[in-house]
Amino acid sequence: MQKWEYVTVPLLIHATKQILDNWGEDGWELVQVVPGPNTDQLVAYMKRAKA
Incomplete structure (x- = not known):
């Protein structure tokens, strides 16, 4: 079974x-982007397969 890290x-x-x-180059895949704590910031949730 595939295991993931987030x-x-x-x-x-x-x-x-x-x-x-930059994160994509390290193998991370974007899952979702949500608003951050202020109007100039967003938060990305990312995942990649565990080795």
């Missing part, structure tokens, strides 16, 4: 693509 990542609106690209 991480939450703060996203700045002006740098969202760069942040997601």
Whole structure:
């Protein structure tokens, strides 16, 4: 059975693509983006397969 690990990542609106690209290079897959604690921030939920 496949096992997963998860991480939450703060996203700045002006740098969202760069942040997601960096995490994607490390094998993380975006699951969901939700509003953060203030209007300039989002929170990304990401997962990747455990080794």
